[in-house]
Amino acid sequence: MKTLVVYYSFDGNTRLIAQAIAETAGADVLELRTQDQPQSKGFSKYFWGGRQVFMKVRPALLPLDKDPAVYDLLFIGTPVWAFAPAPAMSSFLEKTAIRGKRVAVFCCSGGGPGRTLGRMAEILAADNVIAGRMHFVEPRRSPQVSADKARQWAKEVLVL
Numbered sequence: 001m002k003t004l005v006v007y008y009s010f011d012g013n014t015r016l017i018a019q020a021i022a023e024t025a026g027a028d029v030l031e032l033r034t035q036d037q038p039q040s041k042g043f044s045k046y047f048w049g050g051r052q053v054f055m056k057v058r059p060a061l062l063p064l065d066k067d068p069a070v071y072d073l074l075f076i077g078t079p080v081w082a083f084a085p086a087p088a089m090s091s092f093l094e095k096t097a098i099r100g101k102r103v104a105v106f107c108c109s110g111g112g113p114g115r116t117l118g119r120m121a122e123i124l125a126a127d128n129v130i131a132g133r134m135h136f137v138e139p140r141r142s143p144q145v146s147a148d149k150a151r152q153w154a155k156e157v158l159v160l
C-alpha cells in the first residue's frame with residue numbers, strides 16, 4: 001500500500017506530526033507551500049491569516065512535488081486557523097482531485113479543532129473513505145508525547 005502524508009504548516013507543529021506519521025507509515029511526504037508567505041512569525045500572523053480565512057482567500061500553492069493520485073492512503077493535516085482549515089489546505093482540497101482513496105485527516109491547534117476536521121471530511125467523503133480523524137494541541141510544546149500519539153494513531157489507521 002502506497003501512503004502519502006500531505007500537510008501545511010506555518011510554525012512547525014503540523015510538520016512535527018506529519019513527520020512522525022510518515023516514519024511510522026513508511027510514507028512519502030508532500031508539504032504544501034504557498035507562493036505568498038510572510039516572513040513574520042510575530043503576532044501579525046493572526047491578522048494576516050485570520051483575514052484570509054474570513055475573506056475565503058485561496059492562496060496559490062507552489063507546484064506539488066508528489067502526485068496524490070498514485071497513492072492508496074493519504075494522511076492530510078493542517079493547522080486550525082479561525083476554527084477552520086488553513087487557507088493553503090483549502091486551496092489544496094478544492095483544487096486537487098482526490099478520489100477512491102482511504103483518507104485520514106488531522107489538525108493542530110491551540111484550543112479545539114472547531115469545524116476543521118468536519119470541513120475536511122465533508123470535502124473528501126463524497127469520493128473517498130474517511131479512515132480516521134485526529135486532533136493535536138500545540139505539538140511543539142510536548143514533542144515526544146505528541147509524536148507518540150501520532151505514531152499510535154497512524155498504526156491504528158494502517159491496520160483498519
Ligand SMILES: Cc1cc2nc3c(=O)[nH]c(=O)nc-3n(C[C@H](O)[C@H](O)[C@H](O)COP(=O)(O)O)c2cc1C
Binds near residue numbers: 013015108
Ligand atoms: C492565523 C491563525 C489563526 C489561528 N486560529 C486558531 C483557532 O481558531 N483555534 C485554535 O485553537 N488555534 C488557532 N491558531 C493556532 C494554531 O492552530 C496552532 O498554533 C497550530 O498548532 C499551528 O500549527 P503549525 O505550527 O503547523 O502552523 C491559529 C493560528 C494562526 C496563525
